[in-house]
Amino acid sequence: MDKKVRVRFAPSPTGPLHIGGVRTALYNYLFARQHGGSMILRIEDTDSTRFVPGAEEYINEALQWLGIGIDEGVREGGEYGPYKQSERRDIYRRYVKQLLDNGKAYIAFDTPEELEAKRAEVKNFQYDASTRMGMRNSLSLPAEEVKALIDAGEKHVVRFLIEPNRDVVVHDLIRGDVTINSSILDDKVLYKSADDLPTYHLANIVDDHLMEVSHVIRGEEWLPSAPLHVLLYEAFGWEEPQFVHLPLLLKPDGKGKLSKRDGDRLGFPVFPLEWHDPKSGDTSSGYREAGYLPEAVINFLALLGWNPGDDREIMSMDELIRDFSFEHCSKSGAKFDFEKGKWFNHEYLMNMDNDRLAELFKPILTENGVNVADFSDEYIAAAAGMVKNRINFVRDLWDNARFFFVAPTTYAEKDVKKRWKEETPQLMRELIEVLKPLNFDDAVATEEAVMEWIKGNEYHMGNVMNAFRLTVVGECKGPHMFEITQLLGKDETLARIERGIANIIRPEA
């Protein structure tokens, strides 16, 4: 029987959650749910200098909006807390001491300035087996001096003692075995003097072990430090978890990792939710505010770097949970295809139930000055339903369905020019007479009657219908004409035709 699946998503509260981070969280979540395991949210705030107020709340809100559920975390609680690293200082100190006592780590007194100078002086300087005896640390200095320095309160860090020239193998579920020689690794700082906190590497290993994390699923940028982590597990004598390094999300055009700037530059959000930077005051757009449905974002992200093994594209969270697998994750980075993202949203909107769509539409109607109370829920739902196949975003509903709520006051110039002929006003008057006795509730019957009139008089079908449309909609676009009039009703339709006759003026040729 395999160990219980426990995974964690471990962001740093240094800003809004990046869309790439969202995908990492999603894959963790899918894997956990598939195996009936636990999803942990751990806040990795060991860099006190980069803390950004509001970032942690943002992460919680974003994951909640997307439906990525957390089983254990700062808010949710759990048996393995605290789930915020800054609250685990004592734990880390204990384990650093263990490493020190076992000779797996040592104390170093070199200041950041000294190290900087050294790097400037020696090209490709690395703090490792070949250089450490020339530095100021507990290995190179006499024991009494080390003790004296510590007693004198000299600032110092703890470094990991890397044994040179050993082939370290990282077992990765996506990439197979990756072998790295330990000589290229430096004696990483495990505990910082600057803010009296451990570095990511130490905190990460200790927490993953203590929290009994079974699978470490993270971005590919961590692959180079994975051997260091393997060595740390070994130094502690702990069993290492399964590693899974996900391919990165790349810029849509040029090269490199997808960044905040790309969103600004190319005009699409790179964050799930809108973010107001407390320092700069800048605002970054979010998927939610841009009119994306969370399920569309999830679906889109899931397929960026993974596929179900067949031709399916539209998949619900439940299907994703059922079919997700690392075997079908790609190894190469995926360029962020914003157009495809739009298509996913379009698909979800188009297939959405009218009532739910109506609820999303209401605030937009209000924003545009429509008194929602003037219309029934059924009316709003029907209007939204008629245009939903032509929208990419919720807010597009307004442009496509506004005429159901506000009669046109202006008429599209191009369409007027093409369809509003000299004889049109007379035709429209005739049309009114044709429509008057009809029951608009029966769209088919209305259409039949109008068609009979057009054909009986040998009128030009396109011109008549488009002129009709112009008076009712204001331009030549929209759903089927008699479905529109059915919803609008006879009084409103006739009034609009009258108004069109009175107000539409043919441009001088």
Add this chain to the structure above:
RNA sequence: GGUGGUAUCGGCUAACGGUUAGGCCACAAGAUUCUCAAUCUUGCAAUCCGGGUUCGAUUCCCGGUACCACUACCA
């Protein structure tokens, strides 16, 4: 510079030694139609290069190239 990873249409990807190299997005054309969409049909378009292994390589191995990541008292 060093180390590691990766490499199929413009983009996301399928084919896990044998296919006319498939699907989706985007783009183009056509069908449909009162318009705009939706829908359907069609088209466009790819195995980075060079060596091996093999009866046979997109697939396995090696080299090159390119791209990406990492190379902090950041995560």
